[in-house]
Amino acid sequence: MEIVRLLFFSLSGFIFGSFFVVVGLRLPKQQPFTTERSCCPNCCIRLSWFELIPVLSYAFLKRSCRHCKNKISSIYPIIEILTAAMFTISYSIIGWNPELVVALLVSSLLIICLVSDIFYMVIPNQLLLFFLPVFMLLRVLEPLDPWWDTFQGGLVGLLIPLLVVIVSHGGMGMGDVKLFGLLGIVLGTTNLVLSFVLASIIGSIIGLVLLAYNQISLGKPTPFAPYIVIGTWIAYFYGDAMIHWYMTRFFTLH
Structure with a gap:
């Protein structure tokens, strides 16, 4: 059961990490991030579901957009892996405790701030x-x-x-x-x-x-x-x- 829980928080971190990159990139530019699907920042073509799988899509697509062949920033897999690690470690240290909610939200805030500050200061x-x-x-x-x-x-x-x-x-x-x-x-x-x-x-x-x-x-x-x-x-x-x-x-x- 403990392995299942660790996998749950790890997978959740990968998924949320992918979303946090989008928030960190769009929020400072006042662009919507909840209603519009993800697209290539170069050619603006909307991405299919198999292009949005955390980490795996980046590897399978060989770090390039399959439409325009423009290089995809490595910030995506880095943030996805970092968020997965932070979520998993948070659970490992705190366990099933109300403070875990605080830890996960602090991690989420820090990740979004990290993306926004790196790209836009x-x-x-x-x-x-x-x-x-x-x-x-x-x-x-x-x-x-x-x-x-x-x-x-x-x-x-x-x-x-x-x-x-x-x-x-x-x-x-x-x-x-x-x-x-x-x-x-x-x-x-x-x-x-x-x-x-x-x-x-x-x-x-x-x-x-x-x-x-x-x-x-x-x-x-x-x-x-x-x-x-x-x-x-x-x-x-x-x-x-x-x-x-x-x-x-x-x-x-x-």
């Missing part, structure tokens, strides 16, 4: 406003300890990156600021701070590597969402354990 307000009441309701039903940490986490999530924006004169986008504010509602204060620190450290390290290999230019804006995804993912699942280890390792009185 934008995190759509509509997306954040959609998830705001959802997360607030979920934190009423499945509260943090203490319960008011939801509101404090949201406030801190706005203030810390906003301070970075002010001090750095635009070193971080306002979309990132609002995203951290929303994530603070889910994570609470301590884990929100941890996610911000992790995202900043990981982003700095990867940025220096890319700069060294001339993959990015100094002073040119780059997407920060990939690092927010990593930092939030680590803080959400392992934040309490990491903070407990840190406090007992460095602040325990002997």
Whole structure:
């Protein structure tokens, strides 16, 4: 039975991941993503069902549109695999628990933001406003300890990156600021701070590597969402354990 459940969340992740790519690509351009069928972004021909099978269609079609032969972006299978992994890991760690709904929705939000930020350097307000009441309701039903940490986490999530924006004169986008504010509602204060620190450290390290290999230019804006995804993912699942280890390792009185 456990294998069946893991397969269920894995397959669900592949399917939803394919949908999240469409949302991330269309929402910033104000294009409908629920009423119009998927089409090739180059020739605009609507795709058949066998061209929309997650990962498999990308492989069988040899990474090209069968109509115009234009190359299909690798972002599709990458996001589908990533979403499947996040859904499966969420269930593996949390199990059948109301918090699993929170984990799946956080994963969904992060994936859509990742796609949107990579392609357009934008995190759509509509997306954040959609998830705001959802997360607030979920934190009423499945509260943090203490319960008011939801509101404090949201406030801190706005203030810390906003301070970075002010001090750095635009070193971080306002979309990132609002995203951290929303994530603070889910994570609470301590884990929100941890996610911000992790995202900043990981982003700095990867940025220096890319700069060294001339993959990015100094002073040119780059997407920060990939690092927010990593930092939030680590803080959400392992934040309490990491903070407990840190406090007992460095602040325990002997």
